[in-house]
Amino acid sequence: MRLILNPERQNVEPGRESAVALSVTNTSSVISGHRIRVLGLDPSWVTIDDETLSLFPDATSTTVIRITPPPGLPAGTRQFVVEVESLTPPAETDQIAGELVIPTRAAMRLSLDPPSSTAGKEARIGVVLKNEGTAPVDAQLRGHDDPAEVNFAFEPSTVSLEPGEQFLATSRLLAKRPWFGSPKIRSFSISASTLDQSVAAQGSWVQSPRFSRGVLALLGLVVAGTIFAAVIAGSLSQVVDRSNANSQLALQVAQAAQNKVAIGTASLTGYVRLAVSQAPVAGVTVNLYQPSDLTSPAASTATTTNGSYRFTSLAPGSYDLSFTGAGFAQLWYPNAVSSSGARPVSLTNGAHRRGVDISIGALPVSISGSVTGLPPAGAQLAIQLPSTNPLTSVAPTPSSTATAVPNGIIVAKTTLSAAGTFSFHNIPSPETYQLVLTKTGDASVVQTVTVASGQSESGIDLVLTPGNGVISGTVEGPSGPIGGATITATVGTSTSSTVSLTNSPNTGDFSVENLATPANVSLQVVAPGYAAQTLSVTLAPNQHATGIVVNLQPGVGSISGVVSTPPGTPAGGVSVSASFGSQTLTTVTASTGTVGSYRLANLSVPGTYTITFSRNDLLSQTVVVQLAGGSPNASGVNVSMIASTASMSGIVSESSGQGIADATVELVSGTSTYTVQTASSPVAGSYTLRGIEPGTYTLNFTRVGGLPVSTIITLAAGEDVTRNQQLSPAAGITAQVVETSSGQPIQGATVDLYFSSSYAPGAPPLTTITTNANGEFTFPNLEAPQSYLITVAYPPGSSPEASYNVTTQEGATVCATNGSTSTASCQIQLAVAG
Structure with missing residues (x-):
């Protein structure tokens, strides 16, 4: 089949529908059905006009895919894959990739709740801010009235909003209250400004006088009856109080309505990696849900190029996370395929939760088939990620557990029975794998299998054949060909042996057959009265290596000793090789008995040998040893090796x-x-x-x-x-709390610590301490530079009487009142009632 997506990349606005056209052409010779689905996007975003197409040969049909990203989606690029599966044998699956670009757009809305308020000297107005754009904003709140008679204060004065986020700030209005006459109507505006835009809303404050006309009239009628006047005055007072109460109630209702998307000071970060290779995955959509509403995410983001994601300014509570990427099955944290199996992540205010990581395994598939040819019983079959040297990636013992080795990553493996059938389940897709079939004495088989997303592979046929590699040549000495020499070829754990011919004219000829290929073959040649010779021969697939000439030298000697290694590292398994001309003999140090000992025998005498000691984790060493006719055996050739790192x-x-x-x-x-x-x-x-x-x-x-x-x-x-x-001490904040009039220290005062940027009335503090007998307190081990807010209250449980913003300095403890590193006379004065 042939697929065309138009357009493959387009800009979309959150909350608005965009459309892409998918054209499918049937390139087969039969009428075929095709099923369409979109991977990598939340299914609730996507509708397909025709999810199934039926096409005649060479016919093309087009369907429209409509995508509606939800409001509040942050700016960035979202990748997706359109997968088309053929429903007519032979079934096949094809994919085409697309991208959605959410442009950066600033859009902020501001409203007052309530827009009009009746109060005396002070009024409180709720300021509702909502970020309807696609980029985070930091908005500065300001107030204005034309006579400039009103003082405005905001809690907080700066609001940080993620896309789609809403926040309710409080505006406090203060102005001189008239003593007599009619209520004063004060018109004002409140604005929120960012680098890109400014929005404002109008409001009014009906400020009642201290003594209204009604009150004056009542005073004139006091003589008519004190009790009646008191009743009337009380009624009017209730009217004013009820107006204030209604204003406060409206503010509380707005705050309650906001709780669903409340802002806080918590954050959450993590990484998304592939389940098999642990490589980072970019472009995965991460949705954050409140457990009470799993239908629409409270926030959404996408992983970066290193697979990381981050949510900030989160309110305390529990959250569920889902992960959706192009070509991958949706996954709920930590490893569930549906929301019912999700485990919520709990956050407290000010907490910075890290390590919320997942391994996304893509869509699981099955790979199955059978082994024919020679009897398969006992053969090992492994499925692994592609390796340049696949045969050395397979461990020699069967295991059902995925294993990581230097030359590749084994996903699964099994030992075959006499039936020869195999089936691997829960294999991640889409991916390309190698099937590696090995059996002692037989030729190894390596076959590449590519599985599409969610598409299982069956009917795979692997043929087991005899080893078809051949090494042939001649064994010679100084006086001519040598018959009766033993030639042993080793491939992994498999060995094959033969003897060189003794009859003329083919004396000394040999041929080792049925060797597994491709392979590195260790060829050892031993003859009585001659030093042994070891060669390394590399065989390509089906190669017959001919014309190999092995020269043996007369005389027999040996070199032996002990290798010591750094503490904590084994002395066994160190490679020891002796080279003399074209002759090379190799062994390894013992891992049992006398650990670290070695012996190289059957060496030509006389001769000067270069002995090399090596292992991957050790620094190689080389020594030179001479063997003479009078002393053919050199013992005590010991070395002490050091780590290579x-x-x-x-x-x-x-x-x-x-x-x-x-x-x-x-x-x-x-x-x-x-x-x-x-x-x-x-x-x-x-x-x-x-x-x-x-x-x-x-x-x-x-x-x-x-x-x-x-x-x-x-x-x-x-x-x-x-x-x-x-290291220098960590940053800290300190001060002494004293009574204003007497200067005496106050013990037991409550001191709360907050981040200045995320402080909100009623929010829990980062930490709380009380002053000691000298009225002193210190917050140690703080971040720096960082802006903190401290509040001081006495007695405990009362409202704070003093608050200070202070910025910490690296390696220093600063005074809470002025941020200075000079803390000798750093005092906070409180007026304590007698």
Whole structure:
């Protein structure tokens, strides 16, 4: 089939319908049916005019896909995939990608609730702000009246809104109240301004006099009856009070209506990665729902190029998250395919929740088939991500667990029975895989399988055949061909042996057949009275390697010793190879018995051998050993190896010596970065970095609210460096609370701490402390630079009597009243009733 999407990329406005045309052409020779679906977008956004098309051969039909992104969707690019599945055998699936671009648009709406209020000296008006645009805004609230007689105060004065978010601020109006006469009508306007726009709303304040005409009339009628006058005055007072109460009630109702999309100071971040390779996934739509309403998201965003996403300014509560990406099945956090299995994420005010990560596994499919040819019983079949060397990616023992190895990632594997059938389930799609079939003595089979999104593959046929590789040649010595030599070919765990011919004229000839290909073959040749020779031969698929000449040297000697490795690393498994001319013999150090010991035997004498010791995690070493006729055996050839990488450890502490937990230790070079957090136990402030590539690095020590420390350090292979570091104290805020008249310290005063940017009346504080016997308090370990608000109340439970905005400084404790680092006479004065 052939697919055309028009347009493939278009701008859309949230809340408005956009349309794309999908043309499907039947390129087969039979009438076919085609089913259409859209992946990567919330299904509630999408409608398809014709979800199923029936086409004659070479016919083309077009259907319209209508997409309506919800209001409040932030600006950015949303990717989607249109998948068309053929319903007529042979079934096939094709896909075409598209993009929706949500442009950046500023649109803010402001209204007053109530627009008109009746009050005395002070009035309170609700200011409702809603961001109807596609970009976050920071709006500054201001008030104005023409006579300039009204003072305006706002709580808060600056409002931050995400797209689609609504917030209710409070405006407090103050003006001189007339003593006598008619009520004074004050007209005013309240505006909200951003960098891109300004919106305003008009309001009126009916300010009643202290003594209205009705009250004066009542005073004139006092002589007519004091009780009657009191009743009338009380009634008028109730009218005024009821007006104020109605105003406050309207404000409370507006606040209650806002609770559904309330703003707060919490945030939530995480990463989206592929389930198999853990690679980051960009363009995945992340929807945030309140559990009471799973029909429409409260907020939405998309993952960036590194797979990360972020929600900010969230109110306290529980939230459900769903993840939808092009070509992937919808997933609910942490790993549910429907909302019923979702686990809510709980947030408190001021909390910064990190690590809300998921592994998106795409649509699960099945891959099945059978193995024919030679008997398949005992053969191992693995499905893995593509590897340049697939045969070395397969572990030698069967396992049903996905395994990561240096040359590839195995998704699943199994051992075949005599029936030869296989079936892998829950394999992520879309993806390209390698099916790797191995059996000792038989040729390995590697077949590539590509599965489309949600499309299972069946009927795969793998043919098991005898090993078809051949290595042939001649064994020769100084006096001519050598018959009776044993030639052993090793491929992985499989070995094949033969003996060189002894009859003339073909003396010394050999041929090792039925070798698995492609493969690296280790060929060892041994003959009595000669030093053994080991060759490495690489066979391409179906290759017959001929003309191999193996030269054996007379005389037999040996080299032996013990290899020691750094503490904590095994001494076994170190490769030891001896080279003499074209002769090379290889062994590995023992992992049992005398661990680290080795012995190279059947060496030609005399000879000068270059001995190389190597392993991936160790720095290779080379020694030269001479074997002579009088001393053919060299023992005690011992080496001490060092790690190929460096390590570093130490303790990060305060100047007092107390360890600092959760400080960051970072090594940075042009190509590599190593990072670790210091421990809280068993040794506070301790850290260890291992596996560091040798080189020159910038070493950084940082802590929240403290001054960073950086230095240059050069690390060599095998080096284990101890580096301790003292850091300045974290940022803090302090003051002394005293009584205004006497100057005596106040013990037990309540001090609350808030972020200035997110403070709202009634919101819970970040933390609360009380003053000590000297009236002192200190908030330690704060972020810096950061703007905080503190409020002070005494006695506990009363309303705050003092509040201060203060900005912290890195590595310093500042005075709460003025932000100065000089805290010698930093006092907050409170008037305490006698």
